[in-house]
Amino acid sequence: MTMKLTRRMFNTVAVSAAAYAAVSGLPTMAAGKKIAVMPKTLINDVFQVKIAEAAEAEAKKLGFETERFASSSDVAVQDQINIIEALIARGEFGGIVLAASVAKGLGNVVRRAKEADIFVVLVDSKTDGDDFVTVIQTDNAAAAATGAEFSAKLIGAKGKVALLEGEPGGETAALRTKGFKDGVSKFKDIEIVSSITGHWTLPGGVEATEAIISAHKDLDLIFACSDMMGVGARQVLERAAKKAKADGDDAQAKKFEDVKIVGFDGVEEAVKQIWAGKFSGTVAQRPDIMGAKAVQTLAELINGTKKPEDFPKVIDSGMLLVTAENVDQYATEIGLKKS
Secondary structure: OOOOOOHHHHHHHOOOHHHHHHHOOOOOOOOOOEEEEEOOEOOOOHHHHHHHHHHHHHHHHHOOOEEEOOEOOOOOHHHHHHHHHHHHHHOOEEEEEEOOOOOOOOHHHHHHHHHOOOEEEEEOOOOOOOOOOEEEEOOHHHHHHHHHHHHHHHOOOEEEEEEEEOOOOOHHHHHHHHHHHHHHOOOOEEEEEEEEEOOOOHHHHHHHHHHHHHHOOOOOEEEEOOHHHHHHHHHHHHHHHHHHHHOOOHHHHHHHHOOEEEEEEOOHHHHHHHHOOOOOEEEEOOHHHHHHHHHHHHHHHHOOOOOHHHOOOEEEOOOEEEEOOOHHHHHHHOOOOOO
16 A cells, blocks of 8 residues: 655644554554655656665565655655654554765654654665664766766876755765765866756756756756756757757757767666666666665565674665666666667
């Protein structure tokens, strides 16, 4: 069974976490055996959906019931606090798979979950405090640096680059931005002319890219810290090229067409963009590994076969640079076929 709790639901019901448990009317099972799956959001975030789906699939294989809870946006920290408090009050959950919305702000509620004998395994991003069992994530800084080196090779180690950042305030966004900038800094003839947030989403990528090309019409490459922002960027560049042609400026049209895009996440949409020649590559994370490993960890803890101290505080879920050379193999691995 899955359920989505949003800020609106909490505000409308206007009850405490304990009262919510009483009025929820949801069926229960043996105390402590259910696993809550809490991505950052399910709105315009394909990567978070993949994490949730992988976690639920693994739980089903291991015989655990799950419920899915999602907040209203990638940065709705109060939504996540409210949801976790409600889960504690219900008393049905043995574990939570949590993708923290922000780097600071969730530590106290994670501690309360621990005190209520609920194990919390973080995925994708870390939160403050150390009351979680472990965080399963990509080494975002190192992966973004890999993307920076690939980007530099694409443009011959010189040119003008724009960076589409993730949501401000989150650990993942900060590490990817830092990793890319540090990586590019090794190439003295590459200039980052703009670095602004696209809020992780396709619409955000559209808005950010429109602002960027209004001031910088001579870009060579855009590095998008999420694939969906990159998809939005390509849409803007295609429209700009079409307009330039209509205005009789073929040289500017070609400049827009030639802008290279490198994404981050490795979702299906990025694979399709590489196949179509619209992306040069993407730094692929493994949401399937994050979600599945998180549930495997919780299963061992709930069943009592392992203790929290048996796990390292950080588990690297790995990454892969996907380009035209290996995209077919990667697509096969994630179960995607060319249409």
